[in-house]
Amino acid sequence: MSYVDQGMSRGRLWAIISVAVLHALLAYAFVSGLAYKFIKEATEDLTVVEVKEEPPPPPEEPPPPPPEQPTSPPVTAIESPIVRPSPPQVATPPQFTPAPPVVRPAPPAIAPAPPPPPPAPVSRPQRARANLNSYFSTDDYPAAALRGNDQGTTGFSLTIGPNGRVTACNVTASSGSSALDQATCRILRSRARYTPARGPDGNPTSGTDAGRVTWRLPAD
Secondary structure, X not given: OOHHHHHHXXXXXXXXXXXXXXXXXXXXXXXXXXXXXXXXXXXXXOOOOXXXXXXXXXXXXXXXXXXXXXXXXXXOOOOOOOOXXXXXXXXXXXXXXXXXXXXXXXXXOOOOOOOOOOOOOOOOOOOEOOOHHHHOOXXXXXXXXXXXXXXXXXXXXXXXXXXXXXXXXXEEEOOOOHHHHHHHHHHHHHHOEEOOEEOOOOOEEOEEEEEEEEXXXXXX
């Protein structure tokens, strides 16, 4: 913009300001009832700003003053700036970084339990040195059984002590005659001899045995 244009703009600005002040004073005077006097004094005191325009461009005619508005002061229009919509913002999806897998250490290998030791062999007492039936004779037949003509087979179980002797005798199957059953255990406890059983340490220990004895009446 040239110097001349700046001078013209300033002149118009002063003219507009003067007119606006004049209108404001007229409105105030009209409201307060002193319009005529105030208008006269304001007109005399008003200084007309003379705008000197320099050639070469011809001076532009000032715009005609706006019509008087005694009831309200002039309203200056304020141009609102043009608001241009901003481009839509695309939300960036959040980035998820997968956590590394947790590698758990393998549990320590559990050694299998050692197999239980084999059971110690049960050392059973050996058989009697002679056939158990050899310990019985016709003379051992109970008198009560003879009188009752009793005969039959008695089953028994024996407990043998570490010394090889019978320490207990139990009848497991009766012959039908209490005299024959009692005679069977009495004879075995007193006569039977065993080689004693031996434990895991090799020492003599208790053992068991079982058998049957058949009683028959002696021939006449």
